[in-house]
Amino acid sequence: MLSLHQLRCxxxxxxxxxxxxxxEELGYAQPSVSEQIRGLExxxxxxxxxxxxxxxxxxxxxxxLRPHAEQTLAAAEDTRLxxxxxxxxxxxxxxxxxxxxxxxxxxxxxxADVLERHPGVRVELIGQNSSEVHEDLRRxxxxxxxxxxxxxxxxxxxxxxxxxxxxxxASADPTHLERPMTVRRLAEAxxxxxxxxxxxxxxxxxxxxxxxxxxxxxxxxRIEVEDPEIAVExxxxxxxxxxxxxxxxxxxxxxxxPHAGFVxxxxxxxxxxxxxxxxxxxxxxxxxxxxxxxxxxxxxxxxPV
Amino acid sequence: MLSLHQLRCxxxxxxxxxxxxxxEELGYAQPSVSEQIRGLExxxxxxxxxxxxxxxxxxxxxxxLRPHAEQTLAAAEDTRLxxxxxxxxxxxxxxxxxxxxxxxxxxxxxxADVLERHPGVRVELIGQNSSEVHEDLRRxxxxxxxxxxxxxxxxxxxxxxxxxxxxxxASADPTHLERPMTVRRLAEAxxxxxxxxxxxxxxxxxxxxxxxxxxxxxxxxRIEVEDPEIAVExxxxxxxxxxxxxxxxxxxxxxxxPHAGFVxxxxxxxxxxxxxxxxxxxxxxxxxxxxxxxxxxxxxxxxPV
DNA sequence: TGAAAGCACAGGCATATCCTTGAGATGGCG
DNA sequence: CGCCATCTCAAGGATATGCCTGTGCTTTCA
Numbered sequence: 001m002l003s004l005h006q007l008r009c010x011x012x013x014x015x016x017x018x019x020x021x022x023x024e025e026l027g028y029a030q031p032s033v034s035e036q037i038r039g040l041e042x043x044x045x046x047x048x049x050x051x052x053x054x055x056x057x058x059x060x061x062x063x064x065l066r067p068h069a070e071q072t073l074a075a076a077e078d079t080r081l082x083x084x085x086x087x088x089x090x091x092x093x094x095x096x097x098x099x100x101x102x103x104x105x106x107x108x109x110x111x112a113d114v115l116e117r118h119p120g121v122r123v124e125l126i127g128q129n130s131s132e133v134h135e136d137l138r139r140x141x142x143x144x145x146x147x148x149x150x151x152x153x154x155x156x157x158x159x160x161x162x163x164x165x166x167x168x169x170a171s172a173d174p175t176h177l178e179r180p181m182t183v184r185r186l187a188e189a190x191x192x193x194x195x196x197x198x199x200x201x202x203x204x205x206x207x208x209x210x211x212x213x214x215x216x217x218x219x220x221x222r223i224e225v226e227d228p229e230i231a232v233e234x235x236x237x238x239x240x241x242x243x244x245x246x247x248x249x250x251x252x253x254x255x256x257x258p259h260a261g262f263v264x265x266x267x268x269x270x271x272x273x274x275x276x277x278x279x280x281x282x283x284x285x286x287x288x289x290x291x292x293x294x295x296x297x298x299x300x301x302x303x304p305v
Numbered sequence: 306m307l308s309l310h311q312l313r314c315x316x317x318x319x320x321x322x323x324x325x326x327x328x329e330e331l332g333y334a335q336p337s338v339s340e341q342i343r344g345l346e347x348x349x350x351x352x353x354x355x356x357x358x359x360x361x362x363x364x365x366x367x368x369x370l371r372p373h374a375e376q377t378l379a380a381a382e383d384t385r386l387x388x389x390x391x392x393x394x395x396x397x398x399x400x401x402x403x404x405x406x407x408x409x410x411x412x413x414x415x416x417a418d419v420l421e422r423h424p425g426v427r428v429e430l431i432g433q434n435s436s437e438v439h440e441d442l443r444r445x446x447x448x449x450x451x452x453x454x455x456x457x458x459x460x461x462x463x464x465x466x467x468x469x470x471x472x473x474x475a476s477a478d479p480t481h482l483e484r485p486m487t488v489r490r491l492a493e494a495x496x497x498x499x500x501x502x503x504x505x506x507x508x509x510x511x512x513x514x515x516x517x518x519x520x521x522x523x524x525x526x527r528i529e530v531e532d533p534e535i536a537v538e539x540x541x542x543x544x545x546x547x548x549x550x551x552x553x554x555x556x557x558x559x560x561x562x563p564h565a566g567f568v569x570x571x572x573x574x575x576x577x578x579x580x581x582x583x584x585x586x587x588x589x590x591x592x593x594x595x596x597x598x599x600x601x602x603x604x605x606x607x608x609p610v
Numbered sequence: 611t612g613a614a615a616g617c618a619c620a621g622g623c624a625t626a627t628c629c630t631t632g633a634g635a636t637g638g639c640g
Numbered sequence: 641c642g643c644c645a646t647c648t649c650a651a652g653g654a655t656a657t658g659c660c661t662g663t664g665c666t667t668t669c670a
Contacts (some may be wrong), residue, residue, distance in 0.1 A: 001310075002309065002381055002384065002385055003308065003309060004306075004307065004308060004309060004381075005306075005627095007384070018646075018647095019646080019647070020645085020646065020647085028628070028629085029628075029629060029630070030646085030647080031628090031629085031630090031647095031648080031649085032627080032628055032629070034647075034648070034649095035627085035628085036627095043385075044384075044385065044388035044389075044392075045388065045389070045392050046388050046391055046392050046589075047589060050445040050448065050586075051445075051636095051646095051647060051648080052443075052444060052445035052583075052636085052637075052647090055637095055645090055646065055647080056445075056646090056647080057444070057445035057446060059448070059589070060397060060398035060399065060400050060429075060591075061388070061391050061397060061589075063398060064387060064391055064396070064397045064398060065384060065387055065388060065391070068380070068383055068384040068387050069384055071380045071383070071384075072377065072380040072381045072383070072384050074380075075373070075376045075377035075379075075380045076307055076309075076377045078373055078376070078377070079307065079312070079349075079370060079373040079374055079376075079377050080307055080348075080349065082369060082370055082373050083349035083350065083351050083366070083370060084349075084350070086351055086366050086369055086370070087349075087350050087351055091369070092365060092366060092369045093365035093368060093369060094365065095365050124365075138357075139357060139362070140355040140356075140357035140361075140362035141362060143355065143364070156666090278357075281355075284351075284352060284364070284366075286365075310658090323616075323617095324616075324617065325615080325616060325617080333658085333659070333660090334659065334660055334661080335616080335617075335618095336617085336618075336619080336620095336659080336660075336661090337658065337659050337660075339617070339618070339619095340657095340658075340659085341658090343618095344657095356616095356617065356618080356666095357616095357617095357666090357667080358615095358616075358617075358665080358666040358667040358668080359614095359615060359616050359617080359666070359667045359668055360615085360616060360617085360667090360668095361616085361617075443637090461636085461637090
């Protein structure tokens with residue numbers, strides 16, 4: 001079987017015209033190199049050197065094969081170098097999970113931060129939804145992610161909260177915003193809510209469910225949509241009120257519902273941002289980097305914990 | 306240390322997304338492949354797959370390294386294929402030794418014969434002079450050759466005569482050609498002879514020396530030149546007579562000395578063509594081919610022995 | 611919740627690799 | 641012609657490699 005070691009011995013011998021010199025360069029004993037050459041000649045079925053008592057002389061076959069051997073070794077070296085570059089985050093792809101609202105807060109800045117420090121890398125920010133990110137983590141498609149809590153959590157995940165964001169009540173009707181919104185009145189409100197598909201996993205909905213738990217009340221959602229942007233726009237047009245993290249409200253309301261406003265809930269509810277990855281996993285340098293940068297970005301917008 | 310085997314296991318695993326499937330394809334047990342992957346990860350210092358209980362998932366590092374691994378294996382395969390092609394004389398270089406006059410007789414036809422049967426090869430016909438060819442053989446730079454005999458012969462060479470060519474006396478003066486040239490009259494002739502540099506090794510001169518040995522006579526060379534062509538041309542212009550193999554005379558006289566002719570010597574002298582290579586050497590297919598074709602060509606012109 | 615799939619780990623065996631040493635052959639060189 | 645350099649070959653041993661079997665853990669799926 002052809003081996004890189006054989007090719008290395010071959011080239012060293014070719015260049016020095018001597019097994020002894022080749023062995024010296026490679027740090028082996030001369031019979032070892034001799035054996036490698038013989039093995040190579042046998043696997044290829046050709047004679048590479050003519051043994052002429054003193055020294056060896058490359059045959060024309062050796063002349064022909066030398067460029068191929070060099071290219072093979074160069075390709076192997078390239079493989080090694082590529083791995084080193086990836087290791088030092090000079091190149092390669094960094095894939096990181098981030099659910100919708102977190103991406104909205106910090107996505108562009110996070111990518112900019114990464115490229116600032118590591119101009120050669122590719123960046124993939126994965127995940128429309130926290131629950132999807134979670135699934136990718138569980139299946140191993142993602143190494144680490146920034147998710148919203150509370151939400152789906154399964155065994156074997158390590159979750160580290162890094163910031164919290166108050167959940168607020170937003171409305172286009174100023175009379176709805178005269179005082180903080182209580183849970184009791186919330187249950188009577190006519191709401192337009194996003195994340196329809198993920199309604200059972202969505203962190204805001206989970207928070208509201210928990211707050212309503214034991215009161216016998218439940219949420220009235222008049223309109224269900226997927227995108228927070230659409231929910232906010234509908235709220236702005238007066239089709240209903242909505243509940244969303246304060247950070248999202250500050251970003252979306254001026255743009256999509258300029259006449260609307262928001263108030264706190266009573267009791268206050270908090271959406272948490274957390275770093276999550278498989279429990280017991282040793283994180284790659286790239287993942288550590290992403291966690292560090294994403295945490296820094298999130299903590300500029302939301303309150304660190 | 307990076308190995309081709311590791312890369313093969315890596316690619317098989319990457320493509321199947323499973324160590325078990327890769328092992329099956331490669332014909333190994335699953336732990337063997339697992340070990341190879343682990344070894345590769347260790348030598349490269351990166352994680353290639355995420356182990357997720359059931360199955361393995363390639364990391365982005367694996368995505369990045371896969372093309373490099375493929376190229377390395379392709380280069381190795383290329384090396385192997387190049388060797389196979391050389392082995393079957395489909396490509397590569399055939400180097401063969403042939404001294405001046407033999408090349409003159411059969412050189413172009415011999416190369417044409419080779420290229421007819423093996424269109425992909427390169428051909429090198431080496432050697433201005435029999436003695437130089439001999440040195441190349443001894444040093445291993447040449448595998449085999451067609452030489453003139455008698456000439457220099459050292460120990461350790463296997464010499465097989467394949468044809469003989471009568472040595473003739475050529476002159477532009479018809480009175481010199483009225484009867485066969487005796488050795489005695491030869492010693493009195495005014496000669497123009499080629500192969501000045503190699504005069505002690507040249508086979509025609511060696512033959513003449515042997516013929517004159519014991520007579521007390523010696524050769525008179527009026528003019529010494531290197532090329533047989535120049536010697537013949539000078540002879541044609543009447544500056545002296547010359548001695549050369551009959552085959553060479555038949556080729557050169559019509560072209561360079563149209564009014565000259567030649568006669569036999571008495572006793573007749575014969576120049577021998579011989580195949581020669583290092584004793585005990587196993588010849589490559591390419592060398593066998595050259596010997597076969599060169600012999601056939603020479604035997605068409607000179608008398609087989 | 612049990613069965614099946616898939617991987618890691620451990621133990622063990624066979625072989626390969628690489629080393630050393632020493633003897634023998636061969637060719638170059640003074 | 642003898643010495644030196646260099647290669648081959650052989651023997652022997654230490655170590656590494658490659659591979660297998662068996663086992664246990666985790667995850668998936670019915």
